Amino acid sequence: MAVVLFFVFxxxxxxxxxxxxxxxxxxxxxxxxxxxxxxxxxxYLLHHAEFxxxxxxxxxxxxxxxxVVFVIMLLDIQRESTPGPRLSGGKIIGxxxxxxxxxxxxxxxxxxxxxxxxxxxxxxxxxxxxxEFLAGQLFTTYxxxxxxxxxxxxxxxxxxxxxxxxKL
Amino acid sequence: xxxxEYSMTLSAVLFTLGAVGVLLRRNVIVLLMCIELMLxxxxxxxxxxxxxxxxVEGLIYVIFVMxxxxxxxxxxxxxxxxxxxxxxxxxxxxxxxLKG
Numbered sequence: 001m002a003v004v005l006f007f008v009f010x011x012x013x014x015x016x017x018x019x020x021x022x023x024x025x026x027x028x029x030x031x032x033x034x035x036x037x038x039x040x041x042x043x044y045l046l047h048h049a050e051f052x053x054x055x056x057x058x059x060x061x062x063x064x065x066x067x068v069v070f071v072i073m074l075l076d077i078q079r080e081s082t083p084g085p086r087l088s089g090g091k092i093i094g095x096x097x098x099x100x101x102x103x104x105x106x107x108x109x110x111x112x113x114x115x116x117x118x119x120x121x122x123x124x125x126x127x128x129x130x131x132e133f134l135a136g137q138l139f140t141t142y143x144x145x146x147x148x149x150x151x152x153x154x155x156x157x158x159x160x161x162x163x164x165x166x167k168l
Numbered sequence: 169x170x171x172x173e174y175s176m177t178l179s180a181v182l183f184t185l186g187a188v189g190v191l192l193r194r195n196v197i198v199l200l201m202c203i204e205l206m207l208x209x210x211x212x213x214x215x216x217x218x219x220x221x222x223x224v225e226g227l228i229y230v231i232f233v234m235x236x237x238x239x240x241x242x243x244x245x246x247x248x249x250x251x252x253x254x255x256x257x258x259x260x261x262x263x264x265x266l267k268g
Contacts, residue, residue, distance in 0.1 A: 006170050010178045017185040017205055026197050033201050036182070040208055043178075046170055047219040052211075052230050059234055064204065064241045071245045072197055075252050094191030098184055105180035109173050118223030137224050138231070145228075149235040156239030163246035166253070 002046050009046075013039035026072045030065060037061040048122055050130040175216030182209030194260045196251070200244050207237045 012035060019032030041056040120133060138146055182205060189202030211230045218226025252258055255265075 002170055003174070006174060010174070013178065014181055014185070017182055020198070020201055020205060021185060021189045021193065026195055026201075029198050029201055033204065036205065037208060040182075040212060043175070043212065044215050047175070047215045049215050049219065049227055049230075052215055052227055055231070055234060056211075059238060060204075060208070064238055067241055067245055068197065068201060071249060074249065075197075075258060077195070077197070077252075077258055091192050095188065098188040098191060101187055102180060102184040105183060106177060109176050109180075113172065113217075113220065115217075115221050116223070117221050118225070120218070120222045120224045134224060134227055134231075137228060142228050145232060149232055152239050153235060156242045160242040160246040163243065163250050 006043060006046055009039040009042045012036075013043070026077060027069065030069050030072060033068075034061050034065050037065070048125055048130070051134050170216075170219075172216055172220045176213060179209045179213040179216065182206070182212065184209075196248050196258045196260055196263070197245075199260065200241065200248070204237060204241070207233055 016032045016034075016036030016039060019035070020029045023029040023032060037056060037060045041053045041061070044056055045053045125133065186202045186204075186206030186209060189205065190199055193199055193202065211233055214226040214230045214233070216226075218224065218230075248258055251263060255263060257263070
């Protein structure tokens with residue numbers, strides 16, 4: 001059952017990604033990307049990551065994409081989506097590089113996976129809950145990176161306001 | 169239980185499609201969305217490995233990747249808005265101020 005769902009939503013995610021590349025109108029690209037993100041959220045759920053599922057929907061599909069759509073509408077770039085030359089030399093080189101990258105990413109999949117196995121089994125998750133387990137780690141072992149992420153967001157916020165302001 | 173290879177292959181496909189978009193598309197906003205696509209591919213790899221190894225580290229990394237992606241989207245879109253104000257375009261080929 002899980003594998004069937006994985007194939008359905010994995011296929012939807014790939015279709016959405018292709019839509020991002022193929023659509024001439026940036027709004028259509030953004031909507032395809034939302035489709036990809038929602039499909040990926042379901043796949044996270046299949047991987048027992050309930051908290052990641054929730055923040056994928058709220059932060060990515062909700063907040064980030066809303067920002068992107070908002071900017072697209074603000075800029076009114078409809079008229080710029082004119083089709084250029086379909087396949088130039090640079091594009092072919094780009095496709096070749098991307099193909100090489102894909103080979104590079106897929107080849108190591110045959111290798112045996114080695115790594116420390118952690119305590120987060122499905123049974124533990126059933127007992128403690130995904131959010132509680134994750135939060136416990138985040139506020140103890142990973143407290144410093146967590147604070148650094150907060151500072152990063154603050155700097156991003158100030159930077160975005162400073163950049164978007166007409167006159168400083 | 170989903171086999172690890174399936175998720176990692178899907179992750180590789182999404183990452184490559186994002187890279188193709190970055191290499192081929194010329195609209196800066198679409199470039200930004202393709203970078204988000206690549207980050208999503210990486211996130212899927214982290215989640216799949218975390219599930220496979222029963223480890224919480226992968227999920228922690230996903231949270232940080234999402235933080236970086238949100239900050240990147242905010243700053244990147246602000247840069248695009250200010251570029252559009254000064255140059256009147258979001259076409260990457262016409263934005264050549266720093267070109268030698």
